Amino acid sequence: MTVNQAATLETPGSASPPALREYPSKLFVETTTRCNLNCFMCVKQTQRGGLAEGDLSMQTFEAMEEAFPTLDALILNGIGEPLLHPKLEEFIRRAKRLMPAQGWVGFQSNGALLSKARALALVEEGLDRISLSMDAVSADTFRKVREGGELAGIDAALQALSEAGEKSGRADLQVGVEFVLMADNLHELPAALAWAAKRGVTFAIVSHLLPYDERHAQQAVYDTCSDAALELFETWKKRAEAEGVDLLRYFRVLWTYAKSPQEKQIVKLVEAMKAEADQKGIYLDLRKLFAIDHRRREAVSAVFEEARRVAQETGLDLRLPEVVPKEDRRCDFVEDGGAFVSWDGGVHPCYFLWHRYNCFANGWEQFVRPKEFGNLRDKGILDVWKGKDFAAFRQSVLGYDHSHCSSCSVAPCDYVQTEAFEQDCHVKAQPCGSCLWCKGLFQCLR
DSSP states (O other), rough: OHHHHHTTOOTTOOOOOOOGGGSSSSHHHHHHOOOOOOOOTSSSTTTOOOOOOBBHHHHHHHHHHHGGGOOOOOOEEEOHHHGOOOOOHHHHHHHHHHHHHHHHHEEEEOOOTOHHHHHHHHHTTOOOOOEEOOOOOSSHHHHHTTTTOHHHHHHHHHHHHHHHHHHTOOOTTTEEEEEEEEEEGGGGGHHHHHHHHHHOOOEEEEEEOOOOHHHTTTTOOOOOSSSHHHHHHHHHHHHHHHOOOOOGGHHHHTTTTSHHHHHHHHHHHHHHHHHHHHHHOOOOOOHHHHHHOOOHHHHHHHHHHHHHHHHHHHOOOEEOOOOOOOSOOOOOHTTTTTTEEEETEEEOOOOOTOOOEOTTTTOEEEEEEEEEOOOOOTHHHHHHTTTTHHHHHHHHHHHHHSOOOOTTTTOOOOTSSSOOOOOOTOOOOEEEEEESGGTOOOOOOO
16 A cells, blocks of 8 residues: 555545544553563563653553544553553552543563463453563473563463463453563474463464574574565576576576576576566565475464464464564554553654664664654653654555665665664654564564
């Protein structure tokens, strides 16, 4: 959809898409940046991030309340542990009093602080959904991934939530788990889902790892070449095999002066493949394509298939990420009308641009800086949402005319490999081209 097409959607008498309405449909609110664990996959571990510690004030929360009557969802978490905020129950109670009947309130948690008394208080105040971080089903792997946490703590938290639901008569309470995929825990996913389902979990969110340093980038089990690029490459690879040549020899023969007929055919086929990619608007990074670990990709696909089988047998609502990035992008945060509020009142467009951090999501170090459109210390959420800059940002995202950095053969270039991003190679002022959330790799409660 182009920007002009998106703009025409908001016409009199027709329902506007959430991104173009006069109010946000979802609010992601960071209650605190403090946490009781020290997980290596957390953005708090990023080098040179400079993330300040703090808690959401009641005054900042009140500046959002004008949006509650039209909210579909209020998600009360950011980079910290929500249960550390002493007013979490009050936030839930105030929100439920103002939100429409079909609106829901939820948050993600590591579960370590979820006692029976706390679980009952949260549910009685109106908590609708909660997702507990569970990245392993073996105690040793769990300790390795969640430093300071124990699998037994998840077991106790699930029991506390089950009892709270029964005592409060809240059969509608939805309890889920979130599993972050890594090389060290991939094989445990199906068993973890079965374990959770036996303990009353009704949904599961699975996400790939967003690496925050080069060492942990090796734990990622996804490739950055898109599904469309891989499909095109496989088609041409089979065509080459039928002609008796191996495309994977391309870089070995490309600069050979006196090429044999077979070597000339390899170069010819690759050039034809590149021409088709250009015609179809598919980005190709040949070096990445030729270096793909097909066995790893097949292993991930096999684990996902087994996970689907477990979900079907147990009735678990399972949300799996893509095995490889999608060429066709969709930003769920913008499309669903989301706004992200930091503990200090800053309003942002998405998880990707919520905080300052460095990451290796695309295989190279990227400096990500927050995009803030206003602060609730100065104005209400609706004024920020309807502000010219925020509205223009959302319309630009809906056009999906940003660069494809993960599939680009010249990335990282000077446009994105900078401390102060200004524009991408498509002359877009949003760094969305290097975001893998919109390509289906990273997921969250939303």
